[in-house]
Amino acid sequence: xxxxxxxxxxxxxxxxxxxxxxxxxxxxxxxxxxxxxxxxxxxxxxxxxxxxxxxxxxxxxxxxxxxxxxxxxxxxxxxxxxxxxxxxxxxxxxxxxxxxxxxxxxxxxxxx
Amino acid sequence: xxxxxxxxxxxxxxxxxxxxxxxxxxxxxxxxxxxxxxxxxxxxxxxxxxxxxxxxxxxxxxxxxxxxxxxxxxxxxxxxxxxxxxxxxxxxxxxxxxxxxxxxxxxxxxxxxxxxxxxxxxxxxxxxxxxxxxxxxxxxxxxxxxxxxxxxxxxxxxxxxxxxxxxxxxxxxxxxxxxxxxxxxxxxxxxx
Numbered sequence: 356x357x358x359x360x361x362x363x364x365x366x367x368x369x370x371x372x373x374x375x376x377x378x379x380x381x382x383x384x385x386x387x388x389x390x391x392x393x394x395x396x397x398x399x400x401x402x403x404x405x406x407x408x409x410x411x412x413x414x415x416x417x418x419x420x421x422x423x424x425x426x427x428x429x430x431x432x433x434x435x436x437x438x439x440x441x442x443x444x445x446x447x448x449x450x451x452x453x454x455x456x457x458x459x460x461x462x463x464x465x466x467x
Numbered sequence: 468x469x470x471x472x473x474x475x476x477x478x479x480x481x482x483x484x485x486x487x488x489x490x491x492x493x494x495x496x497x498x499x500x501x502x503x504x505x506x507x508x509x510x511x512x513x514x515x516x517x518x519x520x521x522x523x524x525x526x527x528x529x530x531x532x533x534x535x536x537x538x539x540x541x542x543x544x545x546x547x548x549x550x551x552x553x554x555x556x557x558x559x560x561x562x563x564x565x566x567x568x569x570x571x572x573x574x575x576x577x578x579x580x581x582x583x584x585x586x587x588x589x590x591x592x593x594x595x596x597x598x599x600x601x602x603x604x605x606x607x608x609x610x611x612x613x614x615x616x617x618x619x620x621x622x623x624x625x626x627x628x629x630x631x632x633x634x635x636x637x638x639x640x641x642x643x644x645x646x647x648x649x650x651x652x653x654x655x656x657x658x659x
Contacts, residue, residue, distance in 0.1 A: 358543055361539075362540075362543055376529070397651055412640040412644075431493060
């Protein structure tokens with residue numbers, strides 16, 4: 356009884372992950388999808404697959420209270436976001452500060 | 468009573484291992500951030516788009532995804548005390564892991580052979596650091612799995628062995644999750 360239910364979660368996780376992987380691959384390789392949308396579609400597919408695997412493979416949803424595993428998981432994701440978004444932001448800004456003053460004047464639309 | 472105490476100890480050990488996985492996730496996050504910042508810094512050399520092979524990466528992804536699934540099947544056998552099936556499914560997972568690692572090393576050796584090693588540009592340094600760290604984890608996981616299979620063979624699925632296998636399967640699923648983001652950010656995003 357319990358065994359078949361666990362088997363079902365693994366099979367649904369596997370099928371959903373396969374679908375999302377192949378979908379992302381075809382979005383990138385086909386020419387039907389507008390280029391501007393592609394980045395968003397594959398990032399959203401990755402996030403969905405991340406959620407699918409944490410639920411169906413890691414079974415994070417079945418944890419009993421107090422949910423320490425979930426708590427540390429969520430705080431780690433917070434730090435991960437700060438590290439990645441923060442790095443990109445700081446480096447892009449640094450890059451911008453190193454461009455020539457003429458570029459900044461043009462980009463910001465400053466009237467001289 | 469004794470059984471309950473064992474169960475509590477097992478939960479604590481799994482929690483400790485989970486905390487380790489989260490710190491490992493942080494080290495991957497730093498490597499992802501480095502890659503995201505340096506991905507276009509090719510130092511006049513070829514870009515990742517020119518170097519990477521997308522269908523090849525899809526093959527790697529499908530193999531690793533299937534191995535994560537068979538690791539789950541192995542754990543069902545472990546909890547059902549089916550020693551033979553546990554060995555079979557861990558064996559399949561092991562072979563898929565070896566296939567994945569072989570493909571990855573083939574890709575690396577082609578890149579290095581064509582003069583596009585980590586010394587070529589910042590972009591390639593970041594690529595090798597991120598993908599190589601994941602590959603190193605896979606290699607450690609494979610060694611762990613091989614030892615676990617020997618332990619299952621000799622000692623059977625005792626509570627102690629089962630607790631070790633729970634951690635091994637968490638580790639393996641975790642590596643598959645990290646790979647999703649490598650496939651998306653390193654491979655797919657280079658071809659948009």
